[in-house]
Amino acid sequence: MTNNSSAVYVRHLRVVRGGRVVLPDLTCSVAAGQVTGLLGPSGGGKSTLIRAIVGVQRVCSGTVEVLGRPAGAAELRRRVGYVTQAPSVYGDLSVSENLRFFARVLGVSPGAAAGAIEHVDLTDHAGSLVGRLSSGQRSRVSLAVALLGSPDLLVLDEPTVGLDPVLRRDLWGLFHRLAAGGQTLLVSSHVMDEAHRCDRLLLLRNGELLAEGTPQALRERTQAADVESAFLAIVDGARQEAMS
Amino acid sequence: MTPRITGAVAGRVLAQLRRDHRTVGMLLAVPSLLLGLLWWMFDGSDSSAATFDRFGPPLLVVFPFIVMFLVTSVTTLRERASGTLERLLAMPMGKADLLLGYAIAFGAVGLAQSGLAVGLTVGLLDMDVRGPVWALMLVSVLNAVLGTALGLFVSAFAETEFQAVQFMPALVLPQLLLCGLFVPRDTLPDVLGAVSDVLPLSYAVDAMQQVQLSATWTADLTVDLAVIAGSALLALLFGAATLRRRTA
Numbered sequence: 001m002t003n004n005s006s007a008v009y010v011r012h013l014r015v016v017r018g019g020r021v022v023l024p025d026l027t028c029s030v031a032a033g034q035v036t037g038l039l040g041p042s043g044g045g046k047s048t049l050i051r052a053i054v055g056v057q058r059v060c061s062g063t064v065e066v067l068g069r070p071a072g073a074a075e076l077r078r079r080v081g082y083v084t085q086a087p088s089v090y091g092d093l094s095v096s097e098n099l100r101f102f103a104r105v106l107g108v109s110p111g112a113a114a115g116a117i118e119h120v121d122l123t124d125h126a127g128s129l130v131g132r133l134s135s136g137q138r139s140r141v142s143l144a145v146a147l148l149g150s151p152d153l154l155v156l157d158e159p160t161v162g163l164d165p166v167l168r169r170d171l172w173g174l175f176h177r178l179a180a181g182g183q184t185l186l187v188s189s190h191v192m193d194e195a196h197r198c199d200r201l202l203l204l205r206n207g208e209l210l211a212e213g214t215p216q217a218l219r220e221r222t223q224a225a226d227v228e229s230a231f232l233a234i235v236d237g238a239r240q241e242a243m244s
Numbered sequence: 245m246t247p248r249i250t251g252a253v254a255g256r257v258l259a260q261l262r263r264d265h266r267t268v269g270m271l272l273a274v275p276s277l278l279l280g281l282l283w284w285m286f287d288g289s290d291s292s293a294a295t296f297d298r299f300g301p302p303l304l305v306v307f308p309f310i311v312m313f314l315v316t317s318v319t320t321l322r323e324r325a326s327g328t329l330e331r332l333l334a335m336p337m338g339k340a341d342l343l344l345g346y347a348i349a350f351g352a353v354g355l356a357q358s359g360l361a362v363g364l365t366v367g368l369l370d371m372d373v374r375g376p377v378w379a380l381m382l383v384s385v386l387n388a389v390l391g392t393a394l395g396l397f398v399s400a401f402a403e404t405e406f407q408a409v410q411f412m413p414a415l416v417l418p419q420l421l422l423c424g425l426f427v428p429r430d431t432l433p434d435v436l437g438a439v440s441d442v443l444p445l446s447y448a449v450d451a452m453q454q455v456q457l458s459a460t461w462t463a464d465l466t467v468d469l470a471v472i473a474g475s476a477l478l479a480l481l482f483g484a485a486t487l488r489r490r491t492a
Contacts, residue, residue: 104255
């Protein structure tokens with residue numbers, strides 16, 4: 001069933017963390033060249049799925065294929081950009097020092113560092129210490145690092161949390177520009193009203209895939225006005241099925 | 245291993261340190277101040293010069309060792325906790341790049357630290373050393389690297405900075421007690437003597453005493469240096485084993 005247009009293919013993935021089954025048996029895919037939203041409530045397994053795709057999560061069983069290779073394969077390390085929920089950058093270095101360091105690690109030009117800073121609209125703060133920036137600015141520095149070297153797949157864990165509406169809109173604009181340039185994006189969020197900004201959605205709750213498809217298809221299927229209502233309709237439907 | 249990445253890590257660690265003036269000040273000044281204090285303590289006694297000569301050289305290796313151990317374990321712990329370690333390991337970065345980068349950066353700090361301490365004790369305080377001054381420096385820097393390597397290793401077993409600091413009395417003080425500074429190692433009870441034989445600081449202190457007493461290079465000194473360098477390498481290897489790309 002491997003699909004050529006899928007950048008990520010997850011089959012029967014099972015992950016147990018700290019004695020708790022986070023993902024019992026998950027099968028899903030991420031379409032190449034599109035912005036896929038991974039939506040669902042906190043604690044539903046979004047970050048665990050993301051960690052498995054990036055290859056930093058120990059898994060019990062199942063397979064995760066990324067760009068045609070097993071997740072975590074050495075040659076994927078420069079083809080996959082990853083942004084964790086907490087900004088993983090150095091607070092005691094400036095924005096440009098952070099970017100230049102990671103650029104050297106990845107072996108891309110210092111010019112790419114300046115370009116990445118411009119992408120996330122932090123050029124005015126390039127010389128500021130990251131530790132002195134607001135939390136929204138810090139998470140954009142972390143995003144800029146993931147943009148370095150134009151990876152084929154960008155995996156972003158809650159990149160828009162705590163940002164003001166204007167910045168959120170600008171970032172989603174950036175995500176779509178990157179996708180138009182051929183990059184694949186997987187963006188997680190627990191905020192349902194971000195759903196309409198995605199090309200495709202994966203709805204995850206309690207480690208189970210509730211639904212996948214375009215926002216429009218989900219709304220039509222459930223006859224709901226927005227994705228939040230569609231989400232509720234699907235959860236309620238599943239409950240009724242379980243009870244009957 | 246890629247020299248470009250190793251260099252990037254070393255440069256970054258030094259850049260972070262440069263921002264932190266207080267830590268740099270402490271790193272460079274504290275060992276020298278403590279040695280100055282030691283000299284002053286014995287200034288009034290009749291055998292002042294002899295006592296300073298006895299304690300000075302061993303302490304020239306002990307202080308950098310302790311300071312580097314502390315600084316490295318806390319810095320690496322921060323890297324693990326902030327998520328930057330996970331990010332780096334998801335990039336094309338070899339574990340050896342990371343560890344050697346740290347070792348090179350802190351080794352350079354160790355060199356500056358020892359340079360100041362040796363300059364002060366030999367130059368100003370007239371510590372009597374028969375061997376060459378560069379040999380003193382070499383032993384001292386190797387020990388700073390050993391402290392760095394051990395700090396990297398224990399940072400894997402600490403979850404907080406409090407815990408990391410507690411490893412200092414647990415791992416360093418027994419070595420200090422048994423290294424021959426307080427009681428010559430050959431007069432220790434058998435069991436303790438055997439324990440002190442496997443502790444790297446014993447060899448560092450012995451190396452310093454060799455340099456102090458002998459104007460020429462001795463075979464014992466070669467053995468001592470090999471043991472210190474070997475211990476540092478072993479600690480780095482153990483440290484590399486604690487860096488996991490996949491975690492639960």
